[in-house]
Amino acid sequence: MKQWLGLAATALAAAGLFQASTVEAAEPIEVEKVEAQNTYEEEEPNDGREDATQVPLGSYISGEFSDEDVDYYRVEVNGDTTVRFTFHLFEYIEEKTDMKFQGRLLSEQGEVLSPYSMNGNEYGYIESHLLDPGVYYMKVWDEANLADGSTYYLGTGAELLDASAERIWGVDRYWTAANIARMGDADRHSSENVVLATGEDFPDALAGAPLAEHLDAPILLTREDKLPEITEQVMNTFDTEKVTILGGTGAVSADVETYLENDLGMEVDRISGKNRYETAAVIAERLPERDQAVVAYGRNFPDALSIAPIAAGKGMPILLTEQDELPEATEQSLKNYGESIAVGGTGVISSDVLAEMPEAERISGKNRYLTSLAVVEHFNVGGVKASFATGSHFADALAGSVNDVDQPLLLTPKDELNEEIKAYVKDQEMFRFNIFGGTAAVEESVEQELEALYE
Structure with a gap:
């Protein structure tokens, strides 16, 4: 259960002014409701950390910006545990403001701290941080520099670290x-x-995430011979005009392609080769130039999917290989890259294959779950959010690979978290989790473990 140390959730929403991805929206709050809270006034001069105005955590403070003014406020986080801290700036009326609020949170030593969430628009500015107990400073200003005597409000609040998991699933893949x-x-x-990829097998789809990100497209799944009704429904909802099919007619039939073109009126582009290795190489040709490529084992899916969100975010192609031999298509494609990353141990990519790759390095773990962790650690993809998918089937992780690019995608056993992954997530203070797939893929016990991390 969330335990608020300060500002109420409705206040954090700042009258529903910010996107739901940042805070929960709320009904507009009248100015009188601010006055009913603990409200203080700015004490000038407060133009630096040395003369910052003290702000009690969980309160509001009102102030004014003079010409080229920058105001500093001091806040202290007490206790003995990490908290989720939020501050927000607003004019606190129902109309939009002409001020263009900006803010930064500084450490006691003056270092600018990076938020895990931030948003600013014509209504105000808000950002959130994970903070240990200590002294911090908020530096705020109006980029519009109106200096017209308008009053602004600064609100602060914190809550104890509390994990939550959202399951995204359906009746089938x-x-x-x-x-x-x-x-x-x-x-x-x-x-x-x-x-569009087949939902029945993985080979042609393994390399698809970087292409989907490049096209700003979701990955949807189809049966070999018939487009599922739900897939068509989403395309219609999205006003989709062009579908890129991954794989040949053995993966997605000509009947599906014809239906998309003739019945749904869509432009169709099919990317395929004689085999999975050629298909991956052709996909790589469609991507912008990069110096580094990923190589994963082509006979199974876990390693390729573990790195897919990061490869997508960085625009790196995913090429495929046999265990003991670099396929011709992959070898030729690698000539376009100065560096490469092999994902997986010698059981899937031999030392001989690694030696043929340009400026190669290997990322691997003892099993598919720990390889997914090794990928996250290698790229140091921090933040507060991670996604989980079963390590036993490909479809959920494939579709989820472009959900949060450059974010951790960790594979999990069906019924419990891997202990090393659990320890890593807690050590990194991650607390927002997506689970891809229903309880037949990832049981409720995994969801419960994630939500109980900080209890």
Whole structure:
């Protein structure tokens, strides 16, 4: 249960002025409600840390910006545990403000701290941090520099660290992929492009995440011979105009392609090769130039999918290999890159193959779960959010791979978290989790473990 140390949730929402991905929206709050809270006034001069105005945690303070003014406020976080701290700036009326608020949180030594969430618009500015007990400073200003005597409000609040998990799933893999596309990206209400892969096998789809990110497209799944109704429904909802099919007619039939073109009126582009290795190489050709490529084992899916969100975020192609031999298509494609990363141990990519790769380094763990962790650690993808998918089946992780690019995608056993992954997540103070797939893929016990991390 959330335990508030200060500002109420409705106040954090700042009259519903910020996107739901940042804070929960609320009804507009009247000025009188501010006055009913603990409200203080700015004490000038407060133009630096040495003369910052003290702000009790969980209170409001009002102030004014003079010409080229920058105001500093001091706040102290007490206790003995990490908290989620938020401050927000607003004019606190129901109309938009002409001020363009900006703020930064500083350590006691004056170092600018990076928020895990921030948002600013014509109504105000808000940002959130994970903070240990100590003294901090808020530096705030008006980029518009109106200096017209308007009053602004600064609100602060904190809550104890509390993990939450959101499960994105459907009755089958096609529904799950559709729901990830619709619900996983809070900002996606339409998509001109869609990447379509078979939901029945993984080979042609393994390299698809970087392409989907490049096209700003979700990955949806289809049966070999018939487009599922839910997949068509999402395409219609998104006003999709172009579908990129991954794989040949053995993966997604000509009947599906014809249906997309003739019945749904969509432009269709099929990317395929004679085999999975050629398909991955052709996909790589569609991506912007990069110096580094990823190489993963082509006979199984876990390693390629573990690195897919990071590869997508960095625009790195995912090429495929046999264990003991670098396929011709992969070898030729690698000539376009100065560096490469092999994902997986020698059981899937031999030392001989590694030696043929340009400026190669290996990322691996003792099993598929720890390889997914090794990927996250290697790229040091910090933040407060991580996604989980079963390590036993490919479909949920594939669809989720473009849900949060450059974010950790960790594989999990069906019924419990890997202990090393659990320790890592807690050590990194992650607390927002997505679970891709229903309880048949990732049981409720895993969800419960995640939500109980900080109890």
